[in-house]
Amino acid sequence: MRVKFNTKFGNRIYSTKGSSVWAGIRWAVTEVEQRSEWIIGDGKDIDLWRDNWCHQLPLKELINSDSIPRNCLNEKVSSTIQDGH
Incomplete structure (x- = not known):
């Protein structure tokens, strides 16, 4: 689903991209995520x-900043974990 x-x-993406199923389940995605x-x-x-x-929102939306360099947007949570914390 993420790819599509x-x-x-x-x-x-909130448009249906030719999918009749997406329009029917789109409303539930936020509910399931929460x-x-x-x-x-x-x-x-x-x-x-x-x-x-x-958090309920991704960090990118939570800090509401477009100043995050694109190369940083590929980071994983593992990049912040040190000694298991």
Whole structure:
């Protein structure tokens, strides 16, 4: 779903892109995300800026900053973990 319904920068696409299913389930995505919890583990699969791993909003939206360099937007949570913390 991420590939089809997110931009290459990880932002959600709200148009249906020719999918009759997306229009029907789009409303539920936010609800499911709000009621889900993250298991961080080693953090290698969690996008530091675009996944909402530490708050209801992703960090990129939480700080509302377009000044984050693009090369940093590829960082994973694992880049912030040191000695298991």
